[in-house]
């Protein structure tokens with residue numbers, strides 16, 4: 001199974017979070033949801049997990065260089 005990436009650097013956050021999570025899709029969604037709840041004050045709900053799933057990018061796109069931030073959708 002292809003590995004996926006959830007990259008906190010993609011979106012603006014108060015803490016300027018630099019975390020990137022890479023793994024299989026379900027692992028990343030779970031870790032990202034727990035991270036969003038513990039660090040960013042989101043509620044870990046099925047809706048949040050669905051939204052996070054939509055944010056995933058192929059792990060091959062990972063770069064350690066700083067990236068341009070996008071506005072958080074919704």
Ligand SMILES: [Zn+2]
Nearest residue numbers: 008017019039
């Ligand atoms: Zn974060």
